[in-house]
Amino acid sequence: MKEASFSHQVKDELAHHWPGKRCCRTAELAALVRVDGRLHLHGAGRCSLHLSSENAAVTRKSLRFFSDLFDVSGEISVRRSRLSQANNYLLYIDERPGLAQVLNELGVLDDSLNLRAEIPGRLTKSDCCAASFARGLFLGGGFVSHPRGQYHLELVTESYQLAMTAQELFNRFEIRARVIEKRNRYTLYLK
Ligand SMILES: [Zn+2]
Numbered sequence: 001m002k003e004a005s006f007s008h009q010v011k012d013e014l015a016h017h018w019p020g021k022r023c024c025r026t027a028e029l030a031a032l033v034r035v036d037g038r039l040h041l042h043g044a045g046r047c048s049l050h051l052s053s054e055n056a057a058v059t060r061k062s063l064r065f066f067s068d069l070f071d072v073s074g075e076i077s078v079r080r081s082r083l084s085q086a087n088n089y090l091l092y093i094d095e096r097p098g099l100a101q102v103l104n105e106l107g108v109l110d111d112s113l114n115l116r117a118e119i120p121g122r123l124t125k126s127d128c129c130a131a132s133f134a135r136g137l138f139l140g141g142g143f144v145s146h147p148r149g150q151y152h153l154e155l156v157t158e159s160y161q162l163a164m165t166a167q168e169l170f171n172r173f174e175i176r177a178r179v180i181e182k183r184n185r186y187t188l189y190l191k
Pocket of ligand 1: 021022023024025126127128129130
């Protein structure tokens with residue numbers, strides 16, 4: 001099995017895990033939005049959002065979280081990259097009243113509805129939520145190598161705060177994680 005397809009398979013399995021508690025679902029969606037989301041601010045507290053993923057099950061899970069937690073609907077579309085021949089699934093959440101408050105609850109916007117770089121501690125305070133947040137990070141941007149020998153997991157992000165939060169989370173579960181910075185991208189390595 002190719003490495004990429006192994007990652008895909010692991011994500012498919014994790015995408016079908018549904019956290020029982022609302023706090024954990026919120027944490028997992030917050031991580032997915034951090035990694036896969038692009039926020040469009042239109043001023044005066046108005047915004048829209050899209051999430052992109054190469055995994056259809058991950059995109060459907062994000063949509064299900066939005067609908068379940070916040071009664072927010074969205075639309076999914078598929079694009080095929082001519083370069084990589086991979087499908088790219090896009091979830092669009094259009095501008096609507098209350099979306100900024102939802103993004104505030106997800107820790108993407110601060111109380112003044114400006115972008116916030118750091119991840120609020122409340123999202124990962126309980127261990128149950130921390131595990132869900134970590135799952136969301138992996139579903140959004142992780143890569144896991146072939147199962148032969150030792151598992152090796154990588155997570156790439158452009159956000160220093162996200163890399164540090166992820167490192168702290170894994171350390172909390174006594175999994176050692178290293179962060180390496182290269183050209184303004186942070187890669188977290190787990191073995
Ligand atoms: Zn929880």
